Amino acid sequence: MDEDHDIFSAEENLYDSVRKNICTCAVDMELTADIEELLKKPMREIHVSIPVRMDNGTIKTFQGFRVQYNNARGPTKGGIRYHPDENADTIRGLAAIMAMKCALNELPLGGAKGGIVCNPKKMSDGETERMSRAYIQALGPFIGPDIDIPAPDVYTDSRIMGWMADEYCKCRGSSHFEVITGKPLSLGGSEGRSTSTARGGWFTVREAAKEMGLELHEVSGHLNENNSGRKKPSVAVQGFGNVGYNAALIGKESYDCRIVALSDSRGGIYNEEGFDPRSVMKYKKENKTLTGYPGSESITNKELLELDVDIMIPAALEHVITDENAGNVKAKIVAEFANGPVTTGGEEILLGKNIHIIPDILCNGGGVIVSYYEMVQNLNMDHWDEDYVNKRLDGKMTRTYNKVLASSKLHSISMRKASYTMALNKLVESMAARGWI
Known part of the structure; x- marks a missing residue:
């Protein structure tokens, strides 16, 4: 799910x-x-x-x-x-x-x-x-x-x-089988599909961190916990389903971040030193809740969104950051792993505070990109390994992010407006080519 x-x-x-x-x-x-x-x-x-x-x-x-x-x-x-x-x-x-x-x-x-x-x-x-x-x-x-x-x-x-x-x-x-994507591997599903939304989101966060002067340490495999000479960036993840869990896991294991806060529909947990997402997920499966996880402080979803962290990842549903609470958001980067988590009014407030927003149509595109790769594999009766899938995903999302960023700077507009303008231009071009307009 x-x-x-x-x-x-x-x-x-x-x-x-x-x-x-x-x-x-x-x-x-x-x-x-x-x-x-x-x-x-x-x-x-x-x-x-x-x-x-x-x-x-x-x-x-x-x-x-x-x-x-x-x-x-x-x-x-x-x-x-x-x-x-x-x-x-x-x-x-x-x-x-x-x-x-x-x-x-x-x-x-x-x-x-x-x-x-x-x-x-x-x-x-x-x-x-x-x-x-x-x-x-x-x-x-x-x-x-x-x-x-x-x-x-x-x-x-x-x-x-x-x-x-x-x-x-x-x-x-x-x-x-090509009629559906996100299928089990045994029915033609793609390697890397289950983590693609979160992994793609982190590719954009990695690029945004460069823009914001935030140091991310990209690693491969599991981290050496002794490699802690720098202050690790802090991350809060709102929503601990498939996308939220993988966002937390990739943030810790691939980018050496502290996952200081996590939440689900029943509430949230906080620890300044950070959590091991694998251990938290094991606890959640056993107890049906995050609340009470050993060594954690209980917080609400509202409190999580207002934490003083480097990276805020709304990974649940739409409209969780509004004009009512946006003024209390302290993150340097808000990465929309969910669809539509920031309202129009909320965004105006965040932009006024110079918070870098990675909009949903850019940030969480990894899921549909790898779904497209799954379709291609099915139609060609082929199967790609996970490294190849992730490499292609990285290339596409990195290129798109940097094109949007360049447009945002050139025209002095928000990342969302730059994303929508680029998308609408491509859509209108296709409509015109088909003779619709």
């Missing part, structure tokens, strides 16, 4: 935030009103009702969504979320972010997102599998390797993707 998280209320929803970013860039790009309107609206939305027989014999109907935002650059691509508070506007916003993310990283893909309103923590494995298969049955005519390719997201994982790929193949009567 992707993330444990807290839900933070905000008047502005994610879709509103994305449309504001598009509008701001559209003005500077001098796009006509009709082109701007086209960019702000999803190409297609599918709403489905999913009847599922529960373990007690009753039938429960779940609401599902799939938003295919824009396919000008190729078949749409995006994750599937399971969450009790899921809604169509969040899915629309996330689909738009995926379209921008794919364009920014020059992938031949459009953007999509899907979700089911459910609470997977209160469902058995059998109920989750039946619901997942029923979702694919309902979406069958609207997905495919040349139409729309789903992937895991919040509270979904490689096992669920395996069920979905199998169900699609059954419906088609033939093998098409």
